Amino acid sequence: MIGRDAELDRLCAIAADVREGVGGGALVTGEAGIGKSRLITEFATVERSQGLLVLVGHGVDLAGGHLPFGTLADTVRDAVHRLGRDELERLAPDACRALGAIVPVLAGAPARESSAGASPSADRVAVLGGAIQLIDALTAERPLCWVVDDLQWADPQTLDLIAVVTRGLESRRVMFVGTFRTPVVEPEAAALLADLASLSEVITIRLGRLDEATARRQLRRVRGAALDPATEERILRLGEGLPLFIEHLAIEAGTTPNGVPESLGAIVDGRLRRLADAVTAVVDAAAVAEGPTDLEGLATVTGSPPAVVGAAVDEAAAARVLEQGDDGELRFVHTLVRDWVVSRLPPARRRALHRAWADLLDGKRSEHVGDVVASALHRRAAGDEAGAIRGFGRAAVIAARTGDSTLETSCLRQVYALWGSVQDAEAVCGMGIADVLFNLCVAGTSADEVAVLGDVLRRELAGGHLAGTATERLWLTMRLEQAEGRAPAAPVSVEQTTRDRARVLFEAAPSLVVLDALQIAGRWARRFDGALAARLHRRAWEMAREVGDTRARIRSEVFVGFDHLARVEPLAEARRLLALEAEYAALPVADWSMAVESAVTCLVDAGHYDEASVLAEQALLRLQDPQLAPRRYAGIAVCLGAARAEVGDWSGAERWLQVVESTYEPVRSEVAGIRLRIMTRRGQVAQLEPHLSTAMTALEPGPDLVGQRHELADVVTALYAVGKASEARRWLHALEGEPGGWWFAALWPALNAALRFEVAALQAPAPGGDPELIARLDELSQQFDWRGPAADAFRAEHVALLARSRRADSVDQWAAAADGWAGIDRAWDEAVCRLRLAEAYAAQGDRRLAASELLRANDIAGRLGAAGLLAEARVLGRRHGVALPIQRLTPPSSDLVSPLTAREREVLELVAEGRTNDEIAGRLCISPKTASVHVSRILAKLRAGNRTEAVAIGRREGLVG
CATH class of the missing domain: 1.10.10 (Arc Repressor Mutant, subunit A)
Structure with missing residues (x-):
């Protein structure tokens, strides 16, 4: 027996009381096949081994009605079997004579006659009296448990006896257990069950279906040998948690x-x-x-x-x-x-019924996509393929209009499968095969769909339903490459192939497939030629307007703006995208979520982490089901995790990283990169290797490194941290010779990380930095044209680091860098610069200001739990004679209060002053919605039930002045 330990324990607890002289009862309920009989069989086995007399009778569903005293007779026969006729005669001779009317063996009849049951003329009063006498005689010498299985089918006479026996159970050494199926339709049984359930001595045990893990254990126990995964999953799906069905399916698997x-x-x-x-x-x-x-x-x-x-x-x-x-x-x-x-x-009967259901659904003229799909399925099952393809095509249109890309893809697959078997399919369906393939490609997003699309496109290229123009076949080739995740077929080079395709597409007549091909080519061109990518996306945008495709037009708008604005002024691009939010919101999920992901990415790159977090959380809340658009959901969640990591909310970042891991496996390298960032900043250098290996698997030298800017920065930082400077330099040298432009400004994080380590190595007692690499990094930075607060902070530290490499630290430069990071809530980076600022002050002989900056850096590091920074602060404190307070680090897995970001501490201060969300928004120049999100995060981090409690915890923890 699997998964019923708790229920068995409850029954055994009653049995223990019975052995102590206190009676009780239990009703075990549940649907057919749920395991009621198996449970009482297990219970009987356990308790009999402990000396309890367990007698079992069964209710039987008889077509001709009830057998008088049938269940009682079954119980008495069990008593004869377990104790013997002679023992029963010794204990209760008068009872045996009375019960002989329903169990002839007690009256001396041959055993074969004892199963005949009661005579219709059996004296009801005498039999019931005899049964009560027998129970009293048995319990005088031993505790007794009477079990009635399938109580809903017990005869009325036995039900009367049960009603008598269960009154006053506490004063007898009797336990009564009844099992019954739900729902109970027999009136007499239903009335008795209601009475029994009202008794204080009787408990009700409701058996539910097994959860997946327990059902899997039962399946493997029954089967013994391992099943292949597909068969195991099928059995679990069909079994629906019912033990009986799972057992039968397991035994007859594959037969x-x-x-x-x-x-x-x-x-x-x-x-x-x-x-x-x-x-x-x-x-x-x-x-x-x-x-x-x-x-x-x-x-x-x-x-x-x-x-x-x-x-x-x-x-x-x-x-x-x-x-x-x-x-x-x-x-x-x-x-x-x-x-x-x-x-x-019979097949003919089945088809007729399918036609009848389809006619009923079509007669409703419903626009509900579920009704349309159901009708199409019935048409297909009835052999009406034309009706089926018409229904699936209509359902695909409705699903596209409502943004259900999963259902749209499923319907289009059905249309494609039926196309060759329907005469004049285009007229019947209302769309051409090229339209079907185009919409199938646009709607399909999951890993499974990618595999299906690859097969479909491969068949079409081999000469399926679509003979196709040269441009259509080029589009099919490009879509197949995309579905299979491979680069364009390149006789010379990927770059040349993409340029050749671009020339063909620029000259092609407007259509949906050409428009889609332009966007695919643009995504490839952005890797090596930003100007060509911009031209392709601009042409796609123009063509989308010509053919009236709103989805494609907005997708092109996103790409065009992203190509030009995002790499120069990400904040402006985010504002542009958000201004179009109302128009995007009406699009299918895959499209509007792409625009939101782009906006969130721009906000993160611009250093507006709180605004990015609010926008990302709102988008994820709207998405609800990650599987509607797994790639976009994961992309937005990764950006949210990165935003929380940058402001020091490392527990919040980890929470979103865990969500991403369970949503979309392809982003695991990005997740590993963010974890590297957090662990490096925490000082957990010894634990970096596994995450470093995962993050590095996605990196390849070449133009893709620019697109993987964040992973590159995290990998470079981690490699330096674990002492692999030469390998870090190899990745940086891979950037040499790459053109400027597309996304190059966003390489600041990687270059900044490298400069920190290389300059620190130059300052070490045994210099080990690479002056030539420092000079090369400086040259690369001159190509950058990037604006916004994050760019300003990077530039400020870059200038300060270059001066430090020449041993010419500047107080003003390090102060500007520290203030720049503080302005965008990047507390860890601020602390790094404040340590350098403290050194610069000390070099000038200003011990007071050096001590002040050391204390500020020490406080930030302690709040974040950054062990490496704390150790460096202590070294500098000892060197310059500054006594630093001891910081108690919070382990990553601790349940203690999570650290607040600098902005959250500002909000908490205003909450402590009694400010409303609107007043907080006005004071900090943020929106009331953002203020509300900050307050919610503070309550969650401090585990506070309300604002007053949050302020009290903040004062206790030293977070509020």
């Missing part, structure tokens, strides 16, 4: 052509044979419906009056074939029951 084990089919057949023909007709129609239905629909499909259908449904529910939910919808008690019913239908 049943229709997917339903014969043993289970026999059980279902036993239920169906009891149904009248009119009821069977309703059950057949419900099975073909392929989902929940209602009385009105069944009446239309079967052609029967609603009253007749209602009575048929009641009978089917009593037979545990159908069930009616609280919402009024009818469904089968289990998927396998429905599957078995469908498998028994």
